[in-house]
Amino acid sequence: MTLKLGIIGYGGMGGWHRKNAARVDGVEVVAAYDIDPARVEAAKETGLKGYYTLDSFLADPEINIVLVATPNHVHKELAIAAANAGKNVIVEKPVAISIREVDEIIEAAEKNKVLFTVHQNRRWDKDYCIMRKAVESGMLGDVYNIESRVHGSGGKIYGWRAVKEYGGGMLLDWGVHLLDQILYMYPENKVVSIYAQLFSVLNPGVDDYFKILMKLDNGVSVQVEVGTFCLRSLPRWYVGGNAGTLTIENFEGKGGITRVKKLMEEVEPEMVETAAGPTRTFAPQPVEVREEIGLPEANPDWTDFYRNVLNTIEGKEELIVKPSEVRRVFSVMEAAFKSNELGRSLDVNL
Ligand code: NAD
Incomplete structure (x- = not known):
């Protein structure tokens, strides 16, 4: 399988994932959505499909995993929307801004039977x-x-x-x-x-x-x-x-x-x-x-983060950054x- 990554929030970190996730075998960055149209244009210039609305982005059947890389206060709503659209979800750290929000994301991921993890790259x-x-x-x-x-x-x-x-x-x-x-x-x-x-x-x-x-x-x-x-x-x-x-x-x-x-x-x-x-x-x-x-x-090799996400979805490995650990940190x-x-x-x- 190939992870077909769609990025929400094409700012500093969204751009970083566009460059670095694409280096990992089995990961292809395919699309981006941002509320700022200039950032969508910037994503398109790198060859990605660019979306100007969340709904059109989430309706793209090619995307099988979403990375949320926006400011922290909207992580929760975007992560839940992605999970409800049946996408696996990676959220940038900090996953949210309160433990209540963390629980809501975990619940949405469990309900939709999708993978949920957090980019604890450090x-x-x-x-x-x-x-x-x-x-x-x-x-x-x-x-x-x-x-x-x-x-x-x-x-x-x-x-x-x-x-x-x-x-x-x-x-x-x-x-x-x-x-x-x-x-x-x-x-x-x-x-x-x-x-x-x-x-x-x-x-x-x-x-x-x-x-x-x-x-x-x-x-x-x-x-x-x-x-x-x-x-x-x-x-x-x-x-x-x-x-x-x-x-x-x-x-x-x-x-x-x-x-x-x-x-x-x-x-x-x-x-x-x-x-x-x-x-x-x-x-x-x-x-x-x-x-x-x-x-x-x-x-250590940071690219293990994406390799582990892929192997977890394929049932070959245990997830490294577990929701329960993310919850504990919070x-x-x-x-x-x-x-x-x-x-x-x-x-x-x-
Ligand atoms: P940034 O301001 O550079 O980029 C954020 C982008 O999100 C902008 O392009 C903005 O237009 C867009 N955006 C804002 N609200 C949105 C919404 N509702 N829907 C869609 N797009 C929206 O911020 P950044 O530095 O890239 O940080 C983004 C996230 O990445 C933060 O959660 C931050 O903590 C995290 N981060 C992680 C690391 C790391 O090492 N893991 C490093 C830097 C940042």
Whole structure:
């Protein structure tokens, strides 16, 4: 079978899928619909069939799968319309703007017996896959702390992303990726507490900086932080275990792991003087004790996303981005919004 993809919303991401999905064997991009006629024209210039109305687009029998790549506030109605037209549906992240909307999409997909998934493409990020491999292989010992950060410096958020009613703000935009990465890593562990703080530093009306602190039932502490105006960046990942510490600087996966050859109690204790007092606990570690090791290799291939959708429809594979996982991420995001609103930590079981 061939996936015959029709794109709703031929903007930045619609154009990206037009180019990149078409590279995958078994995927053909055939059509696009946009409320902006200029964008329909742009799609037609690349050889796609262009539609100016949703009804005519959904009536095209060649399209067997629809990608929704519009601003977030209309994902739900478009995804449901596509499912009701009997099309399989991929929705861009964030799938919707509330858990109620997520449930409505899942229900429509189930009712119409069509596939529904979400483009959580950052499950294939190199930095994430390296970090996950280091944690899962035990290179760091028992991990107790994972910090996941994205720091930008531009400050300004553009277009609909800067408007709350359109599903703007960084928690919905990037929080959904970073939370999905963590929850995908721990499918069996519950989030038991969550504390979130959201700020509008330079973009009134939407969050442009947020910090979420969560505890999992296996004891792991997770911090997720996104900032658009951080002029000095911290590493993309900072992970601590009882045998080592990992940092990964960037999306390319540059970084390293430091471990110790001997525990500190086996080393002659040293005292350092700081201007206002002495410390032994925070004395620099002797160099002979430290062991620098490389990060594990990971070469994820994003095109697996589309291959998996195709293989799932053909009954050959299990879906990678499952509706239940998408729903879980949303329930954690809703708890984060609530925690911020109440100004306190919440006990949860998510
Ligand atoms: P964009 O503004 O560049 O494009 C959106 C397009 O949708 C525009 O052409 C607009 O005319 C059209 N549109 C708006 N309302 C519509 C409607 N009701 N029906 C049909 N078309 C409509 O936005 P973008 O940056 O491409 O973002 C689109 C989606 O993709 C968002 O959900 C965003 O979060 C997601 N996204 C995902 C990634 C990723 O890495 N997965 C990256 C960027 C954006």
